[in-house]
Amino acid sequence: MQSSKNIAEVVSHFKCAADVGSQKAYGSGHINDTFKLKNVSPGGADYLLQRINHKIFTNVEKLTDNMRKVTEHLKSKINALGYGDPMKEVMTLIPTTNGSFFYKDSDGDYWRMFYFLGDTKSYDVVETQKQAYEGGKAFGKFQYMLSDIPAGEIYEVIPDFHNIQKRLQHLDEAIAKDTHGxxxxxxxxxxxxxxxxxxxxxxxxxxxxxxxxxxxIHNDTKFNNVLLDSNDEAQCVIDLETVMDGYVAYDFGDAIRTIINTTTEDEADLSKIQLNMPLFDAYVKGYLKEASKFLTDAEVNSLMKGALLLPYMQAVRFLTDHINGDTYFKIKFEGHNLQRARAQFQLLKMLDAHAGQMHQTILTEMESYKTAQY
Incomplete structure (x- = not known):
């Protein structure tokens, strides 16, 4: 936990009215440190302050520029529609006093600040078909609204992020070194x-x-990266650090990885890892409601490939980090990354056994939207 003195120094460089004494650690992210701060002005929006993990996101300036471009593009799309509220439906970066959107402190740490979106909630485990549908709709709409940004315009913040050949290469390197036996x-x-x-x-x-x-695409479509309102309806997609070029199936696969699992991504009892098919059906329906507006046939046919790849890739990443001594993902106990990897491998086996049925669900749902459009 950062001291109030340190937080006060950081906050003083942002154009905000944050109550430093109100700081509380916030969220369950694996990478960055996030704090919630109250607004000293009655009725004013509260704030989220994040310390960026610059060991992972090595070019903070380019990362921040990506987030600025994406949020501005999303807000402009919502404004063009003539309905909706861009301040509620899109994260809003708060500038520093010098006009930048990040601050580097005297310790070399990088910080950014957003308005906190109140009266929202997120779920680590999907509980209802409505939640799954809304999550699908949120990520489908997110992809659709960004589909007119040309490839190559967004900086690649983590090269080869979803390149499984590179992930397997990193695993081989970890095995060869075996630094922790x-x-x-x-x-x-x-x-x-x-x-x-x-x-x-x-x-x-x-x-x-x-x-x-x-x-x-988003590149990190865990269900808890969708904020739902008090009625469990999708309001905003968050955690935009990894937004960059990729295949739509990567986003689809990562969402399915976290939505269809009947338990958490680090479940120790593998027998509890089952597939909630009604949640899959609901997510597909919500996702294609928006994504059917731009997807090609080849992309539709690739979606289940993404659903198989992402748990495999995540397992490889967890296993690599375990072998390397837990240097990337935050852990809560020794062996946590290995436990995560085992859970993801079990999920992959379950998905593989049902892949044909799930692919047919996608095709049937896509056809229904095509028919409705004509």
Whole structure:
């Protein structure tokens, strides 16, 4: 926890009216440190202050420019529609006193600030079909509103973020170094990696590279990155650090990874990891309500490939971090990353067993939206 003195120094560089003494740690993110601060002005919006993990996001200036471009684009789209509230439906960056949107303190830490969106909530585990539908609609709309930004305009903040070939390469490097002597204890997990490795390189195949357009996507579509209002209706997509070019199936796959699982992503009891198919159906319906406006046939056919890839990739990342000594993801106990990896591998097995049925659901739903449009 940062001291109030440190927070006060940071806050003094932003154009805000934050009550420094009200600071509270906020959220369950793995990467950045986030604090909620109250507004000293009665009725004024509260604030979120974030310390950016610049070991991961090494170019904070480019990262911040991405977020500015994306939020401004989203707000302009909502304004053009003539309805909706861009201040509620899009995150709003608060400028510093020198006009920038981030501040570097005397310790070399980088900070940014947003208005806090009150009367909202997020869920780590989806509880209802309505929530799943609204999450799908939120991410589908997010992709749709950004679909007219040309590829290459957004800076690649983490190169090869969803390139499984690179992730497997990083795993091989971790195995070769074995800095913490953990490789011998993860043989079963490494066998699973090997079993699926070839099939998971679908998005690197030349035919798919030629057929699938690169678009500006979110790249981290965990369900808790959608804020819902008091009626459990989607209000805002948050955590925009990883917004950059990618395939729409990456976003679809990561959302399914967190929505369809009947328990948390780090469940220790693998028998509890089951597929909630009604939630999948609801998410697909909500997602395609918006995304059907721009998706190509090739992209539709790739969606289930993304749903298989993302739990596999996340498991590989967790396993790599475990072998490296837990240097990337925050952990709550020793072995946490290994437990996360095992849970994701189990989810992958369940998804693989039902992939055909799930793909048909996507095709049927897509056809219904096409029919409605004509």
């Amino acid at each position: 953990r490789v011998a204890s993860v043989t079963p997990e490494l066998e699973i990696v090997k079993h699926y490795a070839e099939a998971m390189q679908y998005f690197q195949q030349p035919g798919q590279v030629a057929a699938l357009p690169k678009r500006v």
